[in-house]
Amino acid sequence: MREEFPQGYYAASAAAVPARAAVLGTLRADFCVVGAGFTGLNAALTLAEAGAQVVAVEAETVGFAASGRNGGQIHTGLRKTQMALESWLGAAHARDLWKLTEESKLLLRARIARHGIACDLKDGLVIAAHDRAALRELADDTAHMVEAYGYAARMMDAGETAQRLGTDVYRGARWDGGGGHLHPLKYARGLAAAAEQAGARIFEQSRVLSMDEDKAGVNLRCAKGTIVADKALLATDAFAGDLAPSLAPYIAHVESFIVATAPLSPETNARVLPCDAAVADTRHVLDYYRKSADGRMLYAGREAYWSPPKDVARLVRPRMAKVYPMLADAAIDYAWSGTVGITRTRMPHLGRLSERTLFAHGYSGQGVALANMGGTVMAEAALGDPERFEVFARVPARRFPGGRYLRKPLVTAGLVWFKILDGL
Numbered sequence: 001m002r003e004e005f006p007q008g009y010y011a012a013s014a015a016a017v018p019a020r021a022a023v024l025g026t027l028r029a030d031f032c033v034v035g036a037g038f039t040g041l042n043a044a045l046t047l048a049e050a051g052a053q054v055v056a057v058e059a060e061t062v063g064f065a066a067s068g069r070n071g072g073q074i075h076t077g078l079r080k081t082q083m084a085l086e087s088w089l090g091a092a093h094a095r096d097l098w099k100l101t102e103e104s105k106l107l108l109r110a111r112i113a114r115h116g117i118a119c120d121l122k123d124g125l126v127i128a129a130h131d132r133a134a135l136r137e138l139a140d141d142t143a144h145m146v147e148a149y150g151y152a153a154r155m156m157d158a159g160e161t162a163q164r165l166g167t168d169v170y171r172g173a174r175w176d177g178g179g180g181h182l183h184p185l186k187y188a189r190g191l192a193a194a195a196e197q198a199g200a201r202i203f204e205q206s207r208v209l210s211m212d213e214d215k216a217g218v219n220l221r222c223a224k225g226t227i228v229a230d231k232a233l234l235a236t237d238a239f240a241g242d243l244a245p246s247l248a249p250y251i252a253h254v255e256s257f258i259v260a261t262a263p264l265s266p267e268t269n270a271r272v273l274p275c276d277a278a279v280a281d282t283r284h285v286l287d288y289y290r291k292s293a294d295g296r297m298l299y300a301g302r303e304a305y306w307s308p309p310k311d312v313a314r315l316v317r318p319r320m321a322k323v324y325p326m327l328a329d330a331a332i333d334y335a336w337s338g339t340v341g342i343t344r345t346r347m348p349h350l351g352r353l354s355e356r357t358l359f360a361h362g363y364s365g366q367g368v369a370l371a372n373m374g375g376t377v378m379a380e381a382a383l384g385d386p387e388r389f390e391v392f393a394r395v396p397a398r399r400f401p402g403g404r405y406l407r408k409p410l411v412t413a414g415l416v417w418f419k420i421l422d423g424l
Contacts, residue, residue, distance in 0.1 A: 024225045032229035035056075039360050043378050047379045048200040093391070126275070237371075345395070348392055351393045
């Protein structure tokens with residue numbers, strides 16, 4: 001296996017970028033964005049394009065965490081189906097959420113096109129049913145998307161699914177031409193360049209250690225400097241509770257694992273995932289995979305709820321080999337992990353800590369598209385137009401049980417139970 005990078009294959013295949021300076025001394029700005037992933041960079045870009053003075057601070061480097069390590073899959077909708085949302089929130093609120101999730105995909109593609117971001121964007125997403133019960137639920141959900149929302153998705157039977165994916169392990173699948181995939185670290189770096197071109201200042205290696213408010217504004221203190229801003233926008237996803245303890249009960253951590261094979265031979269490349277779409281299955285602890293622009297299989301499977309294992313490749317390879325036996329002995333060049341922020345409802349969590357401080361996080365595995373909208377509507381609200389922000393903020397958030405010391409064990413037990421259900 002090749003030399004490890006924190007973002008694995010993504011860092012190895014993206015062009016190097018110069019390091020950005022750390023915060024030093026006292027900086028003043030209209031807005032301070034904390035976190036330079038998809039949410040924070042979209043917020044910074046939106047604010048800068050509106051003419052505001054923006055400072056964005058990142059604890060490590062742009063796209064260092066989930067935004068530079070994820071599966072790169074562009075999904076439609078939310079983790080809950082529209083039928084479930086209609087039952088829970090009412091038809092009107094569910095439709096408003098649907099509209100924003102559709103706009104999130106349009107926004108993603110528009111920013112890539114407008115700013116010339118070379119991030120290997122491709123269309124096509126397959127949701128693959130792992131058993132008959134999942135197939136029935138997926139078919140019902142797809143029919144509702146088509147009939148109630150006019151969405152252009154369709155079901156495929158087992159035969160067509162096998163032909164398009166190059167594997168016969170699934171009972172059927174949904175073809176979604178509005179979904180797709182991209183190189184997430186290239187996209188994050190492209191967003192950062194666009195935000196800077198619009199006038200935002202981005203600082204790296206500048207972890208915010210504490211935050212408070214006074215008459216001057218919000219004071220955000222780093223190791224060697226302080227940012228004083230009229231408003232702060234928190235975009236730290238899984239790590240939101242580290243800076244804002246009141247958010248800790250609403251966010252949990254899951255470690256996800258990805259491997260990248262060596263480039264496949266022409267013969268194998270033609271047999272494995274010939275449709276070249278992104279694929280996610282219907283398990284609670286799902287497999288998701290796609291091919292890279294240079295013909296590698298990028299396969300993600302399994303999760304951990306404490307510390308990640310040392311040998312990620314050994315963990316993921318059996319899952320990949322079950323779906324594609326011809327890859328059982330494929331060389332794996334890169335293997336890495338990333339922390340995903342999930343909520344108890346599996347819905348994005350947006351809101352305000354105060355009139356000056358807003359937050360957006362908890363995309364629960366679907367942040368490639370949704371984080372673009374999360375950061376954008378958070379910026380709109382900070383600028384005085386909260387209408388779209390409130391569509392998300394009105395979704396009731398639920399705390400994970402257990403308090404400070406028992407929360408993680410209880411969350412772990414619940415997630416392990418879902419893993420057991422996958423095997424039944």
